[in-house]
Amino acid sequence: MAVNTAAYYTIKQQLVQAGAILVAVSKTKPAEDILALYDAGQRDFGENYVQELVDKQAQLPGDIRWHFIGHLQSNKVKYIVPFVHLIHGVDSLKLLQEINKQAKKIDRVINCLLQVHIAQEETKFGFDEQELLGIDPAALRQLPNVAVIGLMGMASFTADMHKVRTEFKLLKTLYDKFAVLTAGICNLSVLSMGMSSDYSIAAEEGSTMVRIGSLLFGAREYNK
């Protein structure tokens, strides 16, 4: 399916007004689709799989900001650390430590978001509320090659938009609490929430970054 540039311009304008950044989620889509959106002006792209991201990064323009939005395994951190712009889905301190370790080797500081579990579905990764607010800020201070700059979350996969809004409100509340907790250590600026089906609600509830795939690139041909 061709890239929907008309939808791109509409969404982009809406998000500029809302003050949110657009990450175009290109997982499973070919490099030429990414280039089509790149030519329309898009620079932030999100991928879910390490090998796919590494392959695409190697063949696409160097000024693309690559976002890793999938579930990251510790043993694969080293492959994306040389170039990744922002890792959205950090779901444990152990993973953060591994990112710090690999980033230190190449003298980079990697921007990361902690993933928070706000949906009721059991398949979603992330910290729950207690775990997030229980993080010892001093532990973050000990990771100089990692910059925790915000939170990321996914609402329930449901047509009940009231429920989705409630979950986004919760994430915004947690973001504000986490900012107080880590004041002086983390400089939070990113609240990554909202996808194709719910990004307008997310923007209304304080999202500063939305991750949109299917509205831009068409439906994906698999069920992930």
Ligand SMILES: *Cc1c(COP(=O)(O)O)cnc(C)c1O
């Ligand atoms: C695939 C994916 C998206 C984009 O989903 P769409 O519904 O196609 O917009 C956003 N965030 C994450 C974490 C994803 O895995």
